[in-house]
Amino acid sequence: MTTQSPRTAADVRREHLHKYVAWITDACRAPGTRSALRAGLRRDLDHVRPMHRIVAPWLPRHRHVPETEERAYYLVASMIADRPRYTFATEDDTDDTAEEGESVPGPEAAGEQPQATDAPSGSVADDLGSVAADRDGQFEPAERWGRSLGYCLAQAVVEGPGREREMRISAAEARLHLLTRQSAAGLHRHLPATVRHLRQTGTDVDWAQLMEDLIAWPVSSGSISRRWLQDYYQKTDENRNKKNDQEDENDLLNDAP
Structure with missing residues (x-):
């Protein structure tokens, strides 16, 4: 008989x-919500008034929330919304007639209890565990890390050839090194352009992992940057080795009598 580890x-x-990422993505099917969120790109928290009614109910409660953590919630919501309208549509989508003044349900409507999600004392950087969603919408312990931004950039490079849009390795490296040198404010300023480029190549972003990294950035930027860079170079090196092995195999076949 196996016992499950207690949730940390x-x-x-x-x-x-x-849950926040899934809810924001679903809420973006409503044009008014999507417009309100997208308008927050590259703006500070004092100039994103239309976003508060959407994002604020999801912020942790009963503890002081650093501004950097708040900005992670707002930035990720605005980047999720920064997509063409049709990408949010589903077969049973009937929300196309929603307007700017529409009512947006909060976490409780999604079965979420915001106050219960607050972590005990300690920073997110202390222990960034991970939870993966299964098909029923439940969550269970999974790998410690999700897909980092470095991994996503490498994925865009590796899978790009043959697509309508692709990311050159030089461009990916330049973007990654630029981001890893940034302060928290600089990261929030430069990140939307990189995420948009990733989306244009058809590469998905692990939003929950990116949020954790953004929240932890002020105290752990060095270790996060190292992980982004390691993930990028490991992924691209793995692909390079596969190509070399395939070329060697083809050479052997061509030389065979």
């Missing part, structure tokens, strides 16, 4: 972030 505070945080 990091697991609870990760579950909350997954």
Whole structure:
């Protein structure tokens, strides 16, 4: 008989972030909501008034929330919304007639209890566990890390050839090194352009993992940057080795009598 490990505070945080990302994505099917969120790109928290009614109910409660953590919630919501309208549509989508003044349900409507998701004392950087969603919408402990931004950039490079749009390795490296040198404010300023480029290549972003990294950036930017860079170079090197092996195999076949 196997016993499940108890859920940690990091697991609870990760579950909350997954639910937040899923809810924001679903809410963006309404044009008014999508417009309000997209308008927050590259703006500070004092100039995103239309976003508060959407994002604020999801912020952790009963503890002081650093501004950097708040900005992670707002930035990720605005980047999720920064997509063409048709990408949010589903077969049973009937929300196309929603207007700017529409009512947006909060976390409770999604079965979320924001106050219960607050972590005990300690930073997100102390223990960034992860939780993966299964098909029933439940969450269970998974790998410690999700797909980092470095991994996503490498994926865009590796899978890009043959697509309508692709990311050159030089461009991906330049973007990655630029981002890893940034302060929290600089990261929030430069990140939307990189995410948009990734989307144009058809590469998905692990939003929950990106939120964790943004929240932890002020105290752990060095270790996060190292992980982004390591993930990028490991992924691209793995692909390079596969190509070399395939070329060697083709040479052997061509030389065979």
